[in-house]
Amino acid sequence: MVFAKPPVILSSYSVVGPKEGQGPLGKTFDKVWKDDLNGEKSWEVAESKMLQEAMNGAINQASVPKEQIDFMLAGDLLNQIISSNFAARQMALPFIGLYGACSTMALGIAVGSMLIDGGFAQKVLVGVSSHHDTAERQYRLPTEQGAQRAMSAQWTVTGAGSVLLGSDGAGPRVTSATIGRVIDFAVKDVNNMGAAMAPAVADTILNHFHDRQLRPVDYNLIASGDLGAVGLALACELLKQSGMDMGTNFTDCGVMIYDESQDTHSGASGCGCSSVVLAGDILQRIKAGELKRVMLVGSGALHSPTSALQGESIPGIGHAVVIEG
Amino acid sequence: MVFAKPPVILSSYSVVGPKEGQGPLGKTFDKVWKDDLNGEKSWEVAESKMLQEAMNGAINQASVPKEQIDFMLAGDLLNQIISSNFAARQMALPFIGLYGACSTMALGIAVGSMLIDGGFAQKVLVGVSSHHDTAERQYRLPTEQGAQRAMSAQWTVTGAGSVLLGSDGAGPRVTSATIGRVIDFAVKDVNNMGAAMAPAVADTILNHFHDRQLRPVDYNLIASGDLGAVGLALACELLKQSGMDMGTNFTDCGVMIYDESQDTHSGASGCGCSSVVLAGDILQRIKAGELKRVMLVGSGALHSPTSALQGESIPGIGHAVVIEG
Numbered sequence: 030m031v032f033a034k035p036p037v038i039l040s041s042y043s044v045v046g047p048k049e050g051q052g053p054l055g056k057t058f059d060k061v062w063k064d065d066l067n068g069e070k071s072w073e074v075a076e077s078k079m080l081q082e083a084m085n086g087a088i089n090q091a092s093v094p095k096e097q098i099d100f101m102l103a104g105d106l107l108n109q110i111i112s113s114n115f116a117a118r119q120m121a122l123p124f125i126g127l128y129g130a131c132s133t134m135a136l137g138i139a140v141g142s143m144l145i146d147g148g149f150a151q152k153v154l155v156g157v158s159s160h161h162d163t164a165e166r167q168y169r170l171p172t173e174q175g176a177q178r179a180m181s182a183q184w185t186v187t188g189a190g191s192v193l194l195g196s197d198g199a200g201p202r203v204t205s206a207t208i209g210r211v212i213d214f215a216v217k218d219v220n221n222m223g224a225a226m227a228p229a230v231a232d233t234i235l236n237h238f239h240d241r242q243l244r245p246v247d248y249n250l251i252a253s254g255d256l257g258a259v260g261l262a263l264a265c266e267l268l269k270q271s272g273m274d275m276g277t278n279f280t281d282c283g284v285m286i287y288d289e290s291q292d293t294h295s296g297a298s299g300c301g302c303s304s305v306v307l308a309g310d311i312l313q314r315i316k317a318g319e320l321k322r323v324m325l326v327g328s329g330a331l332h333s334p335t336s337a338l339q340g341e342s343i344p345g346i347g348h349a350v351v352i353e354g
Numbered sequence: 355m356v357f358a359k360p361p362v363i364l365s366s367y368s369v370v371g372p373k374e375g376q377g378p379l380g381k382t383f384d385k386v387w388k389d390d391l392n393g394e395k396s397w398e399v400a401e402s403k404m405l406q407e408a409m410n411g412a413i414n415q416a417s418v419p420k421e422q423i424d425f426m427l428a429g430d431l432l433n434q435i436i437s438s439n440f441a442a443r444q445m446a447l448p449f450i451g452l453y454g455a456c457s458t459m460a461l462g463i464a465v466g467s468m469l470i471d472g473g474f475a476q477k478v479l480v481g482v483s484s485h486h487d488t489a490e491r492q493y494r495l496p497t498e499q500g501a502q503r504a505m506s507a508q509w510t511v512t513g514a515g516s517v518l519l520g521s522d523g524a525g526p527r528v529t530s531a532t533i534g535r536v537i538d539f540a541v542k543d544v545n546n547m548g549a550a551m552a553p554a555v556a557d558t559i560l561n562h563f564h565d566r567q568l569r570p571v572d573y574n575l576i577a578s579g580d581l582g583a584v585g586l587a588l589a590c591e592l593l594k595q596s597g598m599d600m601g602t603n604f605t606d607c608g609v610m611i612y613d614e615s616q617d618t619h620s621g622a623s624g625c626g627c628s629s630v631v632l633a634g635d636i637l638q639r640i641k642a643g644e645l646k647r648v649m650l651v652g653s654g655a656l657h658s659p660t661s662a663l664q665g666e667s668i669p670g671i672g673h674a675v676v677i678e679g
Binding site for chain 2: 030033070071073074100104106107108109110111114115117118120121122123124125126127128129130136140143144146147148149167207208209210211212213331332333334335336339341344346
């Protein structure tokens with residue numbers, strides 16, 4: 030989709046946990062929590078509060094009365110997207126719940142942009158969160174157990190990012206988007222999500238460039254989110270095999286957010302990751318004029334613990350949005 | 355939202371389990387499975403296959419090449435919406451995953467109609483499923499345990515419904531939609547979802563009539579989905595307290611699909627319910643000229659077993675779509 034009148038990113042806000050605050054992008058986030066609970070009685074409640082904080086932060090930064098917002102689009106990794114549902118209860122806005130696993134930020138921006146450019150909304154709030162401890166105990170093992178992680182595993186980000194999209198105003202613009210298809214290369218290793226998602230990211234990138242008749246050099250930055258180091262290398266390889274040389278501007282939000290000293294193995298995952306890297310670092314660099322045209326390719330692993338236990342492979346999806354300064 | 359050029363429901367298809375086939379709407383469904391597994395090795399795989407069957411059925415009934423479909427919108431009740439994700443893997447269409455609990459059919463039609471009327475798609479496939487046995491073991495208790503159910507509890511429908519929306523063609527039209535807000539009246543009883551969802555349904559109905567300056571008598575049928583008998587009575591009461599007499603045309607898909615002899619207590623739930631009642635009975639009566647203007651108010655309980663165990667109440671949501679013959 031190419032937007033006739035590209036929606037504007039009026040504001041953005043990011044809230045992260047302490048580990049993310051200590052990483053190389055620490056200074057780009059609007060708020061860093063001192064611990065992962067932030068005074069709440071459970072990690073789940075904390076995650077939903079973090080999402081509310083991000084969304085309210087975006088609203089405040091844009092100085093827009095909440096009543097002017099037509100839709101709230103949100104999603105997260107928890108069963109029945111409860112972080113988003115309980116945040117929506119507090120926001121009291123018309124609410125569309127999305128599930129795209131780690132691709133949800135890009136999906137939300139794509140759908141929100143269609144609602145605005147289609148004439149159904151003037152302002153759409155998009156918010157996405159993940160939390161390391163809620164995700165670990167739901168998808169893998171209780172963190173208290175201290176199980177050893179595989180070197181191909183990614184570390185779920187504790188973070189919530191939000192953007193407020195508008196039909197008019199000043200700011201970076203969402204100029205086009207490509208909604209992905211589900212692609213499954215029969216990867217069954219739940220400790221290697223990057224490998225499971227890489228084919229879907231490659232497919233969406235190829236489709237985007239084919240549809241738009243553009244090449245990777247036409248973008249200052251192409252960031253997937255979140256393949257991690259293992260998945261990023263595989264996506265590069267798959268694209269190369271399809272004749273697409275991605276050049277030097279292709280990276281991954283899950284590679285950007287932590288550094289090697291933080292012991293996260295293959296990097297970061299969790300839909301909070303690409304949402305805070307976009308809301309922080311990427312949008313700041315666009316606003317500073319450093320980046321002119323950026324593609325964010327949200328990548329999601331669309332499995333569940335039940336499907337994994339039943340022997341199913343991990344289907345992946347990638348959604349791309351293009352943001353221009 | 356009022357659609358400038360109302361999208362057309364080009365076709366619909368419904369697949370249900372044996373219990374639904376034996377109910378009062380049995381003859382309105384396109385396909386009735388002989389048992390809830392249908393030869394698959396797990397209920398989860400069966401549910402995803404049922405959803406694929408419904409979506410392929412809708413495509414075939416419209417005689418539309420699959421390549422012409424711009425988006426697939428789908429959702430279900432399982433963790434990480436795996437029924438939809440695995441169905442999307444087989445359909446290989448650009449996929450937007452939705453989570454609205456039992457409101458998902460109305461939500462999908464509303465979002466799909468915006469994508470079409472906004473000019474981003476010519477054809478959108480919407481599919482929604484639920485399965486009694488997958489939902490019971492995920493949300494409540496293993497069915498093998500044979501636990502006694504509360505009289506206020508609803509029975510999750512085994513069913514998948516799909517509609518194919520188009521920008522042009524013949525058929526009933528989606529003329530308007532109202533996206534709901536999350537409303538929470540602090541109901542904590544997970545055996546009484548109807549009570550938890552009734553305030554959200556009432557809120558959406560009131561907002562719809564206020565926005566559109568219409569009254570209940572302007573519709574031949576207003577069907578919520580799915581409040582069950584307990585929730586429907588509460589919604590009527592709440593609306594009456596707000597000065598809105600719903601008259602005799604207000605009912606609930608969860609009340610329509612089973613009869614009293616089927617021992618389902620308060621009626622049906624599960625997002626398959628409103629999807630198959632719409633795809634079957636309601637659309638057939640619209641096409642026959644019996645109903646001219648219908649409002650479907652999908653209702654969702656946006657909790658999770660984790661949030662319930664943590665003492666949270668059950669937030670509800672209602673999304674309305676208006677379909678005219």
